[in-house]
Amino acid sequence: MKIALGVSGGIAAYKAAEIVRLLQDRGLRVQVIMTRAAREFVTPLTFAALSGEKVITDLFGAGTEPPNLDSSVEHIAVAQSIDALLVAPATADILAKFAGGLATDFLTTTFLATKAPVVVAPAMNVNMWEHPATQANLAALRGRGVRIVEPDSGHLACGMTGPGRLAANEAIVAALMEALGTAQDFAGKTVLVTAGPTREKIDPVRYLTNRSSGRMGYAIAEAAQRRGARVLLVTGPVAIAPPAGVEVTRVESAEEMQTAVLRLLPESNIVIMTAAVADYRSKEQAGQKIKRKGAMTLELEPTSDILAELARRKTSQIVVGFAAETENVLENARKKLVAKSLDAIVVNDVSREGIGFDSERNAVTIISHGEVVEVPEMSKRDVAQKVLNAVVGLSARVFKNA
DSSP: OEEEEEEOSSGGGGGHHHHHHHHHHTTOEEEEEEOTTGGGTSOHHHHHHHHSSOBBOOTTSTTOBSOOOSOTTHHHHHHHHOSEEEEEEEOHHHHHHHHHTOOOSHHHHHHHHOOSOEEEEEOOOHHHHHSHHHHHHHHHHHHTTOEEOOOEEEEOTTSOEEEEEOOOHHHHHHHHHHHTTOOOTTTTOEEEEEESBOOEEEETTEEEOOOOOSHHHHHHHHHHHHTTOEEEEEEOSOSSOOOTTOEEEEOOSHHHHHHHHHHHGGGOSEEEEOOBOOSEEESSOOSSOOOOOSOOOOOEEEOOOHHHHHHHHOSSOEEEEEEEESSSHHHHHHHHHHHTTOSEEEEEETTSTTSSTTOSEEEEEEEESSOEEEEEEEEHHHHHHHHHHHHHHHHHHHHHHO
């Protein structure tokens, strides 16, 4: 997701630098738009370095960092490409321009041109905040669907005391995430997610593995992070990039995955085991490439049972397992739920075409000890949200009874 962060002129402009970091921590791409007055308080270079994106400072491109914008209609392209517009701080001047429909710079034209949700966090002198004109502008913006993050009260830079101080950065980010439809219900939680396949070595060039792409686990990791969690991702070898901001541990074998999971378990509140761990490995691993000589027999032995070990070692953690089945899907999943002492299990029928392995889509059944939730076919990102919703309900019950 891409967010445009508008920064208008005021002493609180320096706080927007921390907002950039908080948005990035939630996996969001941030492009900063600065008004001319904002540049009197913070340099565009600061935001360019933090965001990794060019900072837009001028409607016609002359003052852009870095320079050389294509044309004077880029505000339309930006307005159409963003998922939300956040303005923090929002001065009385910018609120008046928004309310009046003025288009005098890049930020105001972007506001008029975007159909994305808009969140503004005002900051100004108390008298300016309380002035009937400002309050009328705020009322007009609220009536048009703009979300207002009310300023805090306290000592202001002008020396006066009262409402007008920029709201806390976390409150501003929470309001933005809510506007994006992403509740911050995992804030303060650490979620450990395993994803992808494992590889079990046969010789230096061959291994046993499976068809897991890691997409389901990565989608859960991304969704949990956007809902406010600290995410620890333990991933087997995959061909996709991990979500920005998650803490990644890369492993190859089932044994390596178990070591990583058990090391991170004490830091975790919730464990979601989406990884497709190989059930068997070669009993003997050749030190050199095995030459082709005709038929051969490969003796296998079971790999580490990570879920069983988790069941023995967990304390207050909620543990959710995944099961890929091809027959007796629900029966086998219920057996695993009990045998592994799981709080819930997510099962899918991988014999179905177009879902599961090697697909962007999935259809699952979420089974806990109290209910069964059928999730019809949808994108894996949407399935991830359904799984996390179930975890929230499960968490409420488990923590209530703890």
